[in-house]
Amino acid sequence: MKAAVLEQAGQPLTLADLVVDRPGPHEVLIRTVACGLCHSDLHFIDGAYPHALPAVPGHEAAGIVEAVGEEVRRVKKGDRVVTCLSAFCGTCEFCLSGRMALCLGSGTRRPRGAAPRLARPDGTPVQQMLNLSALAEMMLVHENACVAIRPDMPLDRAALLGCAVTTGAGAVFNACKPTPGDSVAVIGCGGVGLAAVNAARIAGAGRIIAADPSPEKRALAQEMGATDTIDPSADDAAGAIVELTRGGVEHAIEAVGRPASADLAVQVLRRGGTATILGMMPLDHKVGLSAMDLLSGKTLQGGLMGMNRFPIDLPRLVDFYLGGQLKLDTMLTARITLDQVNDGFAALRRGDGARAVVLFDGA
Structure with missing residues (x-):
């Protein structure tokens, strides 16, 4: 063969x-x-x-x-x-x-x-x-x-x-489990990220923000169900997402495997929100929550293959x-x-x- x-x-x-x-x-x-x-x-x-x-x-x-x-x-x-x-x-x-x-x-x-x-x-x-x-x-x-x-x-x-779909959609259905109306940010709109956007729409999420530097992928994300899109490389992208959602999102999903994307996922959480990291980060990289994040009830989790x-x-x-x-x-x-x-x-x-x-x- x-x-x-x-x-x-x-x-x-x-x-x-x-x-x-x-x-x-x-x-x-x-x-x-x-x-x-x-x-x-x-x-x-x-x-x-x-x-x-x-x-x-x-x-x-x-x-x-x-x-x-x-x-x-x-x-x-x-x-x-x-x-x-x-x-x-x-x-x-x-x-x-x-x-x-x-x-x-x-x-x-x-x-x-x-x-x-x-x-x-x-x-x-x-x-x-x-x-x-x-x-x-x-x-x-x-x-x-x-x-x-x-x-x-x-x-x-x-x-x-x-x-792609097992990971992205699975992260929504099995790891995040958003309540209908929750806000969701998906960072990275390749196959995994687009699947997460689509699954968030199926799950009844309210505001679904897709973040990707590519205009083409942001347009695809809108076709998949995103209500808003943003360029994460723009100045104060985190602040823009927090402002859009009046305080941050309930769920942030990192779907590209870049340290900056993981940091952004944590930064856009509202009090009590959860960041789910799906991408394959550099093996020596660490993602964390600050003491204030912990006091605010925020959660950081992995989602291997969408669990x-x-x-x-x-x-x-x-x-x-x-x-x-x-x-x-x-x-x-x-x-x-x-x-x-x-x-x-x-x-x-x-x-x-x-x-x-x-x-x-x-x-």
Whole structure:
């Protein structure tokens, strides 16, 4: 099969022919139909986050089940599925307490010494990135890393549910849980931020302020449900948001992974407000609340992958899209082929568009 391989951090991906193993117990072989390009991939490609190499990136995908291994119960051959990097074990304290996104995935990877899921034709192993490696014609994953969806869901849009929407919308539904009428600020309007804006509208938020330096993305945010937009690089952007909301927002969602964006999320909170950090910050960066913030009852929290409960949340997101509430068509701004993947990531670095999706043969 053809795959995009990261040989060395900071270098372009190379297209290579790889061999994918047959599914073992609890494993599912999926023919990839679509894979979204995400900033999280760029963190590994550019070397900001470490990963064993060579590896195949890509973690926001949808496809069709080609084969299943022994003991697979969740999906069957022919099912249309969406994958998720937060593969869950189902038995740890996090899974059993309903916090599946925090599961470390024990038992969802092949044990040390077993044959690799991905390899070069000579048998040299190739690392699987984030349990998926979706920038390839086939994926071999644990059954708890995918979920079957309705057959009438278009797979190019379904792919976005695997990360951007699960994270952005999940942060609203699972972590923030705004009360109807609450004010929400979303800082960063890429795929994750736009999904958060859309979910805030679905959840009944009152004022929804989208902050992004790109006029194009601010316009997309308005299409997704933002009531107001602002350029966060403008002078006193925090003061402008506080003034718009007469004292600050109940919820601020950071969706880009920049220290200045996290600081802005804290600055725009009203008394008792909550800042939720979704972006992948530099590993040595700290985000905090001042003593006065704490005395004002403000809260700072993470929202890993939107604190998703993937098998439950994903079908509901599909229903939201097919019911006309989730605006995935607006988010999907480019469709490319696998041989254009480096151009796609270059556009992502520049901040062009909201979400690009690689389409494979048969899409």
